[in-house]
Amino acid sequence: MKYSVIPSIALVMTWGVSSAIAEVESLDPIKITTHDWSGQIITTTIMGEVLKQAGYNIEYVQADYIAQFAGLKTGDLHVAMEIWETTGREAMDEAIETGNVVSLGESGMIAIEEWWYPSYMEEACPGLPNWEALKDCADVFSTAETAPLGRYLGGPVTWGGFDEERVEALELDFEVVHAGTDAALFAELESAYQRKAPIILWLYEPHWAPAKYEGKFIEFPSYSAACYQDATIGVNPSAAYDCGKPTGPIWKVAWAGLSQKWPGAAQAISNFNVSNTEMSAMISKVDLEGQSVEVVVEGWLSANKDRWVSWIK
Template identity: 40%
Template sequence: MNFKGYALALSAASMTVAAGFASAAELGDTSQPIKLAVNEWTGQHVTTHIAAGMLEAAGYDVEFVSAGMMNQFQAIADGDIHATLEIWSSNVSDEYAKKIEEGTVVELGDLELNAREGIAYPAHVAEMCPGLPAWEALRDCAMQFATAETLPNGRLVDYPADWGTPGADRMAGLDLPFKAVPAGSEAALIVELRAATERKTPLLVTFWQPHWAMSAYDVKFVDLPPGEEACFTDPAWGPNPNAVNDCDFSPSRIFKAAWSGTEETWPAAYEILSNYTLAVEDQQPMMGAIDVDGGKVEEVVAAWMAENEAKWRPVVDAAIK
């Protein structure tokens, strides 16, 4: 899959470079394609395809490589993948920290999406569990969420297994009578939200924003104790004196990373990816156009880039002119 056809169709009009960008860099080895990781969720696809369009507008070839979010970092460290563009701090593997420490993976700065993760429910569920959004309400109405698979506990639909177990961690930390059942994929999470909304049935789910489903299904977050650092290290902190994770997610930071050889091999590409940011107001409608309206990610992103050149072209121009 290649973005070049779309990127070349974009206007090459010169624009004023935003303040703070570095001076122009060399393109480097344009005989090699730059390989970008494609992870499991639609927002990441949008983020990555925009980055690809920017790189190709600068004169690079780009390849997409399917990679699991939790296990991609060895491939990046080995130079088999050159960058990953949407890492969530609240759900990053220990392997990432190891690769950063050994210097085989380097961080590229924040993507600057306004993000949040948490335990969530469609708005109609508040009628079935009086007291929501307060987390304590879940203790008294857990049976409303129970299934044959989880009895006598309620059911929490957690992230797919290879994304980690954040929902299960919070049920244990807060000593709530819920069993976390991992979803098979992001699509499976959406199926759960759609079905619960259409049938007006109870659902508790681990979810995040930005995501088009937050507005489509009127999804609300449970109010959990603040996700302060002490919550994750000191059992004495928080409402459960015998456990960690008795709190909300840490405020999410979304950032980018690359193979350590990226800057030397493609200096301008490294600069472009480092300076690349994306607003939730831009990403979320594109996600809806793909997941709800059935658009192809390449076409949706290409249309956005053609209509919003002022938002990305200065980053490219600053790196190559």
């Protein structure tokens, strides 16, 4: 998932678009959350700027990925543009079950998040990408801080993912070490890759890294909801989480009151749709080319005007 947070987003664009929604139902700010990775900030900024073109008052609010559901339940926050099937589904389902949060559908992007290693590690750990190979070669992934255990470099703690539980359930001789930020995660990958140094870490799509670096995701036992919930299900009959992470859509969710207070905005957000390919290209421009989120979003809006105008009709 993820990169640098921008505390405020101020794009000034004049597209010559008259308010596509005849009457904006309320000028109270619609509070849309931003998190700590570039793609989510890009997604959120595209949607927010489109809603501004329709006349809505938009406020971007930095929030924790999982903890944001508390604010969405109470209506203190209104919209979250990226809830990943891989890491956010349980929190999303719990929030929706309260009746205070609703799904606004899929974003068009499909999430993959899993352990990943560079291809050059296959010589030191034969049998990869099968997860069972890690049982015999954890030590080749060790560092001074984890030896004799291998080191798995996880994402920031706020991303969730149950990696500690997975290590224990699958009886892997690994220590999970969390990167402090998305930027730190990929900086360490870049450094290791250039030196052909041992590394295994959290990687995800949509993102530029799986295209830039040659490597593979670990093939854990297939995910099932039962594997996460029932210790008797899976390869270890005594522990849950003895399987890989799920894959699936990246969802949009909202405070249940959104469709009553701002029905036009709720429909526009439901209409939002971008692909993995589009998002990976935009993330690359920000993370690799050093372009600002504002510039990248403005470029996308300029190139896709007919498309986003249809969202707000």
